[in-house]
Amino acid sequence: MSPRVWQVRLRTLFGWSGLALGSWAFCLLVLQVLFGQQLEQLQTVQLGRDLALNVRLTELALERYPPHLVTELTGLDLTVAVHPKPVQKLPSAGFQRQAKALQTQLCERLSHCPMVVADQDHEGERGIWIELISPLEPIWLRVNVRAPMSWPPEPTLLGLSLVGAGMICGGLFLLVEVEAPLRGLEKALSRVGDGIDPDAVPARGAPEVQRLTRRFNAMVKRLAANRNERATMLAGIAHDLRAPITRLQFRLSLPQLSAKERERCAGDLQSLERITGQFLLFAGGGDEELSVPVPLDQLLAEVASSHPADQLQLQLDTLEVMVKPVALSRAVANLIDNAFTYGQAPVVLRLLRTADQCSIEVWDQGDGMPQRLFEQALQPFHRLDSSRGGQGHCGLGLAIVAHVARLHGGHLDCRYAEDWNDLKVPGRFAIRLSFPMELLVENVSKS
Structure with a gap:
């Protein structure tokens, strides 16, 4: 295979790979925009259930152990303070709405309704502070909250975006690599049906369509060759039969044929028979x-x-x-x-x-x-x-x-x-x- 063919194939592969990646990113963005709020609500419900359990277990642990020991044993981010540390960056309206929804979930699942404060640093990392019930001192628990539009995306959105990208790429592939070349092949076929010899159709598109195009071009070439052979055969018939027929007409016009002339007439008849037989053989061919x-x-x-x-x-x-x-x-x-x-x-x-x-x-x-x-x-x-x-x-x-x-x-x-x-x-x-x-x-x- 020539280097040029490899270059064309590599360019095609990279082009379709880029299209697939772009389609996937586009579908993922659209799905996050359309279903981001619903996913946020589902995440809030799931996070509220987990937080309620963590808050209850942490409060039970604080009844017997000091906060620093609980932090060391559990890895939880506990802070002893009347109020949590000041907010570094004003949380967005959506994040504050999510924090209130989490507080509602905790109030429904706990015997008391804790205070929840939204927190967001300069790097964009989001978290919430939850006030815990402690017998000796006020303690706050900080929990990181994942943004709905963060990376990696939700598995559900990821799967749906892959399906959408596959449908987009498949449709474009059928349109560009199959439908367009077949449309050109259809036009060439209509010209053949009208008795016009079309130019060779470029072999482009999917490999199957290229094979079909090459076979079509070979068929058109054979048809043109057959028409040329037929025209040549008709011209050859007229040329090859004219001479013996003319001689026979001349000899038959003589008032009396000699033995030598009869022999010549018999030779001309044999020539006619041979020529006719050859034409019949060539026309039949034994196919x-x-x-x-x-x-x-x-x-x-x-x-x-x-x-x-x-x-x-x-x-x-x-x-x-x-x-x-x-x-x-x-x-x-x-x-x-x-x-x-x-x-x-x-x-x-x-x-x-x-x-x-x-x-x-x-x-x-x-x-x-x-x-x-x-x-x-x-x-x-x-x-x-x-x-x-x-x-x-x-x-x-x-x-x-x-x-x-x-x-x-x-x-x-x-x-x-x-x-x-x-x-x-x-x-x-x-x-x-x-x-x-x-x-x-x-x-x-x-x-």
């Missing part, structure tokens, strides 16, 4: 044919049976493969026909099995084609030699074979004798049709 287990060596031997044994030699391993037999037979027949037409006999048909694939090779003794022109030769209606079209060849032979190879999950390539170094090969040039080992029947049964 709808089902794959069945076939003894591939026997199928290839049957395809080669129409050629003399001294002109076409067989070197076939015994293999049973899941293939589309009709489409594969036509593809191999095209390879053999090309070898006889453009190469030199004898032609050798080989079926080999290696560790990772099985392959069909058609070797001849000709010079073959340059490696740099092989990809061009696979294009529909592309002829390396323009003079070949006069023999009923329309430039679809290798295109059909390549299409059949793709149907079986394989590929097509060319081989040269010099590439094999000192290994003995049956020819000088070969076209190889390779299939993955998964097509072998024994591998299919094992899986």
Whole structure:
């Protein structure tokens, strides 16, 4: 993965992390504003219950022990004074209201109603002084009181704010990373429905949406390629059929046909039949044919049976493969026909099995084609030699074979004798049709 992709992903991660943190802080602030008073009342009730118990226990302890010993044993903040120390900072109205509410709670839970004084220092720490009943001297107990808006927040508010932040981030994620890219994909789909080739849709948003966008772009590219092939095929039909039809019309217009002219007419008819057959093969392609287990060596031997044994030699391993037999037979027949037409006999048909694939090779003794022109030769209606079209060849032979190879999950390539170094090969040039080992029947049964 490129560094640029990592940078984009890191920026996206940091952006969404910052958004999640900001959403959580916003939700927490809103909840504290909305429910702060209710939480303060609940805290006051709970604190009043605890303070009432502490006050009662402390007063019982003071009946037997001095204040300094009670402070040492319990850790309570006790002060012996007629009045507590002066207030350092004037308490807020809300804190004074909370202190009065605590006094009310203590009056309800104790046998007497103690005096309660609010206290707040310069650092903002809040506390209250509670007057205790002592048999000898006045004693005050100081207790810290937590502010409703202090940190850490209440667990209830914390949980609710996390839920709210998750909902906000989830909604924004769906809006930005899913809905917006899907809207762009929808517009592109509508253009495809209207017959217009849209530009490639940028792959952005969630990973799932990016995968969907890439597949959509690949689909649009295939549709455009299919339209181009169809237009080229129609143009090729008109071009390739025009010459033999014109010759036939001319010869048929003659008052009397000689034996030589009849032979030429028969050759033109064969060219027409061959061209038509190639177009039908390319249009059909074998896409709808089902794959069945076939003894591939026997199928290839049957395809080669129409050629003399001294002109076409067989070197076939015994293999049973899941293939589309009709489409594969036509593809191999095209390879053999090309070898006889453009190469030199004898032609050798080989079926080999290696560790990772099985392959069909058609070797001849000709010079073959340059490696740099092989990809061009696979294009529909592309002829390396323009003079070949006069023999009923329309430039679809290798295109059909390549299409059949793709149907079986394989590929097509060319081989040269010099590439094999000192290994003995049956020819000088070969076209190889390779299939993955998964097509072998024994591998299919094992899986």
